[in-house]
Amino acid sequence: xxxxxxxxxLLNAVQYGLLLFLVAxxxxxxxxxxxxxxxxxxxxYMIGAYLAFSLASLxxxxxxxxxxxxxxxxxxGLFLEWALFSRFYRREHLEQVLxxxxxxxxxxxxxxxILGNDVHGVAVPAALSASIPLTDTLSYPVYRLFMSGVCLxxxxxLYLLIQRTRVGMxxxxxxxxxxxxxxxxLNINLVYRLxxxxxxxxxxxxxxxxxxASSVYPGMGTQVLIIxxxxxxxxxxxxxxxxxxxxxxxGLVDTFGKVFLPSISGLLVxxxxxxxxxxxxxxxxxxx
Amino acid sequence: xxxxxxxxxxxxxxxxxxxxxxxxxxxELVTKVMILAIFAMSLDLLVGYTGLVSLGHAASYGIGAYTxxxxxxxxxxxxxxxxLAEAVLAAGLASLAVGFFVVRVKGVYFLMVxxxxxxxxxxxxxxxDLGRGSDGISxxxxxxxxxxxxxxxxxxxxxxxxxxxxxxxxxxxxxxRLLLRSPLGHALRGIKSNEHRMQSLGFPVLRYKLASFTIAxxxxxxxxxxxxxQFGFVNPELFGWHQSGNVLLMLILGGLGSLTGGVAxxxxxxxxxELFQALTIHxxxxxGLAIILLVVFLPGGLASLPARLRPxxxxxxxHV
Amino acid sequence: xxxxxxxxxxxxxxxxxxxxxSAVSLDLRKGQVHxxxxxxxxxxxxxxxxxxxxxxxxxxxxxYRDRDITRLGPHQRSRLGIGRSYQKTNIFxxxxxxxxxxxxxxxRQPRPWRIFSDAQAVPAVRRAAEAALEAAGLAAVxxxxxxxxxxxxxxxxxxxxxxxxxxxxxxxxxxxxxMGADEAHRMVELxxxxxxxxxxxxxxxxxxxxxxVADVITVMVNGQVLESGPPAQxxxxxxxxxxxxxxxxxxxxxxxxxxxxxAGSGGRSA
Numbered sequence: 001x002x003x004x005x006x007x008x009x010l011l012n013a014v015q016y017g018l019l020l021f022l023v024a025x026x027x028x029x030x031x032x033x034x035x036x037x038x039x040x041x042x043x044x045y046m047i048g049a050y051l052a053f054s055l056a057s058l059x060x061x062x063x064x065x066x067x068x069x070x071x072x073x074x075x076x077g078l079f080l081e082w083a084l085f086s087r088f089y090r091r092e093h094l095e096q097v098l099x100x101x102x103x104x105x106x107x108x109x110x111x112x113x114i115l116g117n118d119v120h121g122v123a124v125p126a127a128l129s130a131s132i133p134l135t136d137t138l139s140y141p142v143y144r145l146f147m148s149g150v151c152l153x154x155x156x157x158l159y160l161l162i163q164r165t166r167v168g169m170x171x172x173x174x175x176x177x178x179x180x181x182x183x184x185x186l187n188i189n190l191v192y193r194l195x196x197x198x199x200x201x202x203x204x205x206x207x208x209x210x211x212x213a214s215s216v217y218p219g220m221g222t223q224v225l226i227i228x229x230x231x232x233x234x235x236x237x238x239x240x241x242x243x244x245x246x247x248x249x250x251g252l253v254d255t256f257g258k259v260f261l262p263s264i265s266g267l268l269v270x271x272x273x274x275x276x277x278x279x280x281x282x283x284x285x286x287x288x
Numbered sequence: 289x290x291x292x293x294x295x296x297x298x299x300x301x302x303x304x305x306x307x308x309x310x311x312x313x314x315x316e317l318v319t320k321v322m323i324l325a326i327f328a329m330s331l332d333l334l335v336g337y338t339g340l341v342s343l344g345h346a347a348s349y350g351i352g353a354y355t356x357x358x359x360x361x362x363x364x365x366x367x368x369x370x371x372l373a374e375a376v377l378a379a380g381l382a383s384l385a386v387g388f389f390v391v392r393v394k395g396v397y398f399l400m401v402x403x404x405x406x407x408x409x410x411x412x413x414x415x416x417d418l419g420r421g422s423d424g425i426s427x428x429x430x431x432x433x434x435x436x437x438x439x440x441x442x443x444x445x446x447x448x449x450x451x452x453x454x455x456x457x458x459x460x461x462x463x464x465r466l467l468l469r470s471p472l473g474h475a476l477r478g479i480k481s482n483e484h485r486m487q488s489l490g491f492p493v494l495r496y497k498l499a500s501f502t503i504a505x506x507x508x509x510x511x512x513x514x515x516x517x518q519f520g521f522v523n524p525e526l527f528g529w530h531q532s533g534n535v536l537l538m539l540i541l542g543g544l545g546s547l548t549g550g551v552a553x554x555x556x557x558x559x560x561x562e563l564f565q566a567l568t569i570h571x572x573x574x575x576g577l578a579i580i581l582l583v584v585f586l587p588g589g590l591a592s593l594p595a596r597l598r599p600x601x602x603x604x605x606x607h608v
Numbered sequence: 609x610x611x612x613x614x615x616x617x618x619x620x621x622x623x624x625x626x627x628x629x630s631a632v633s634l635d636l637r638k639g640q641v642h643x644x645x646x647x648x649x650x651x652x653x654x655x656x657x658x659x660x661x662x663x664x665x666x667x668x669x670x671x672y673r674d675r676d677i678t679r680l681g682p683h684q685r686s687r688l689g690i691g692r693s694y695q696k697t698n699i700f701x702x703x704x705x706x707x708x709x710x711x712x713x714x715x716r717q718p719r720p721w722r723i724f725s726d727a728q729a730v731p732a733v734r735r736a737a738e739a740a741l742e743a744a745g746l747a748a749v750x751x752x753x754x755x756x757x758x759x760x761x762x763x764x765x766x767x768x769x770x771x772x773x774x775x776x777x778x779x780x781x782x783x784x785x786x787m788g789a790d791e792a793h794r795m796v797e798l799x800x801x802x803x804x805x806x807x808x809x810x811x812x813x814x815x816x817x818x819x820x821v822a823d824v825i826t827v828m829v830n831g832q833v834l835e836s837g838p839p840a841q842x843x844x845x846x847x848x849x850x851x852x853x854x855x856x857x858x859x860x861x862x863x864x865x866x867x868x869x870x871a872g873s874g875g876r877s878a
Binding site: 031037039084087093094095097098099101102103104105106108109110112113222226229230232233237263264266267270273274277278281282 | 341343389390392393395396397399400401403404405407408411412415416529533536537540570571572573575576577578579580582583584
């Protein structure tokens with residue numbers, strides 16, 4: 001493999017890893033802070049992608065679609081937290097599983113009812129549709145770089161949030177201890193609502209920016225949820241930076257697996273997980 | 289206690305009488321329910337008695353079903369007894385292999401890891417030659433029950449098939465009851481109640497969990513086999529996570545840790561499914577809403593079940 | 609003097625930057641009650657956790673009958689004959705007291721995989737469970753769910769479960785914690801009765817109890833062994849009085865039975 005092919009694959013791997021991180025970080029934050037196991041998290045990614053598709057055809061601009069879609073995703077997150085999840089913080093995980101399983105059925109069926117079961121494409125915006133030529137035959141699409149860029153900016157924002165704010169202190173402390181949170185002077189209900197909405201928005205945003213690069217299809221939510229579970233298992237539960245590490249690792253394994261071992265590339269991610277389970281059953285980044 | 293036995297006896301009589309009503313549709317529907325009931329009972333060993341909440345139990349179901357499809361000759365019926373044993377063995381061995389990895393993780397982790405491994409099997413049978421592609425495999429002949437020329441029953445006859453599945457259901461129940469009465473069964477309950485103490489009392493906890501995972505998988509494979517024999521068709525969706533989710537749902541609906549709960553749950557599940565399917569092709573919408581409403585507004589009904597992923601949490605969610 | 613059953617050599621445990629146990633070496637011999645004293649945070653519970661295998665060691669060795677068991681897991685050590693109780697009651701709440709002990713005894717059953725046998729019908733296991741309940745004074749409440757027992761009875765059950773596994777070495781982490789006077793008295797009697805047949809490591813804040821049963825006392829401060837020897841030596845030791853009690857009100861466990869408590873121990877509260 002020559003240098004440029006390698007570079008392209010590397011860029012793809014990082015882009016895929018960063019995208020996974022956006023989705024998985026919300027999952028792990030919501031679990032880490034509120035103790036909620038949310039099977040419907042993948043649905044938010046799916047909802048984001050379908051929002052991008054419908055809003056882009058409605059407004060004619062992906063930018064507007066993403067802006068509007070993000071607002072809608074935040075609203076959805078706030079609503080769900082208020083109407084459902086806030087009742088489940090102190091309940092059994094099995095009941096959370098039941099609730100979020102029901103939510104998946106509802107989201108999937110609503111999607112089918114409103115938009116059908118077809119696979120859709122979303123056009124790359126004209127400003128980002130160019131490709132950067134690398135050699136005579138190889139080039140790299142600008143949109144993919146843009147995706148990585150957006151993910152990096154969001155990851156940076158998440159970093160600032162966690163390192164520099166009082167909410168971040170709580171995330172770092174890794175505690176859902178109400179007294180501790182209140183002693184930091186935070187309104188716990190508000191924090192929970194905002195963190196939940198943030199998680200939903202990150203997943204939906206990932207779906208929106210991924211829509212033009214992949215396509216928009218019915219099973220995409222489940223697929224991303226399962227890979228995100230692998231990310232969380234490998235990274236270590238509740239650890240945001242473990243999730244980043246694991247997501248990039250999975251991006252590399254998946255992308256280069258497709259190049260070198262195409263027939264079994266789909267297995268590699270699971271094999272990676274199996275190895276990690278033997279080596280470090282608690283994940284790469286263990287919380288103390 | 290007597291009342292409970294009476295209910296059981298009456299339900300059994302009722303079950304045995306279903307084919308007498310003469311409706312082929314209901315005979316086949318209840319056959320399907322009983323297969324799901326076996327599947328749910330096998331999961332109960334894991335969730336209700338060992339405290340391991342799996343969201344990947346469909347893997348064993350799929351392997352059991354595919355064993356029949358792959359083992360059956362194309363132009364002849366397969367031997368019921370041979371392929372049945374092969375299916376149980378294959379599902380048990382696959383569960384043993386997966387279990388080796390997953391029993392190391394605890395709590396919510398376990399749910400995630402089992403889901404991921406089930407997805408791995410979905411991939412194996414969907415995208416590689418092993419499962420002959422995403423369209424699945426038709427099984428042209430129902431397994432043949434003959435032993436040395438004597439044919440006790442014919443699975444092609446839906447009434448015969450009904451009673452065969454009913455007998456398998458009862459045998460599975462009896463097997464699990466015996467198992468739960470044994471030292472192994474008591475040890476599994478101990479692990480569910482307090483894994484740490486079991487370990488410090490000298491129980492090799494991982495080995496016990498692996499045994500539970502393997503037995504549950506083997507019985508899940510039995511259910512999958514029956515479904516393949518009944519419907520004559522397998523496809524990768526048998527491994528799908530909805531399959532795992534639905535069986536967990538049945539178990540929660542019917543009540544964990546009672547074996548009969550899984551049977552009741554299978555009936556409730558299929559009844560709800562039939563009801564909503566009669567209303568709309570988008571039946572998952574009212575079905576999903578019903579689940580949400582149930583869990584939101586009837587916490588007592590569910591909380592009264594020994595439904596837990598782990599002991600009550602005195603501390604934050606990181607102490608999983 | 610008999611050979612040590614369980615011994616530690618330069619056992620050290622670090623949690624990040626904190627050294628909870630530093631080069632601890634001690635011997636536990638059969639027929640000897642070895643008490644471990646020290647203020648909270650001295651590393652007593654950590655030491656028990658290292659010995660039972662609940663925590664991995666950072667460095668040093670643990671020997672059982674001269675065999676290195678430093679890397680064995682908790683269940684393997686239990687099977688060798690090292691039984692432990694917990695400071696925070698650690699029982700099977702939904703099960704009866706009898707079943708708690710029966711399960712403990714079952715761990716010693718030779719063929720646990722006979723899945724068509726009845727767990728309740730193994731005579732040796734039944735007897736071991738009943739004997740353990742009897743010894744701990746719980747025969748009367750054998751059929752009550754463990755969670756419904758009084759705190760004192762739960763503490764007794766904690767010990768009974770260990771006894772049901774017929775261990776040679778007993779690692780007891782504050783068996784008297786939170787007990788009333790009567791219960792504590794009975795527990796001390798039980799400990800005295802167990803002394804001759806076991807090698808016992810006893811972590812306990814109740815000085816009266818310690819001086820009543822201990823043959824050897826080791827005092828730990830800040831994860832290190834300060835002094836080790838017979839009760840009389842410890843009682844007379846100026847170093848112990850200075851470092852551990854932080855005062856010179858008189859020797860711990862002084863005549864008259866006034867319960868001298870280590871400073872800052874918070875008494876016996878669980």
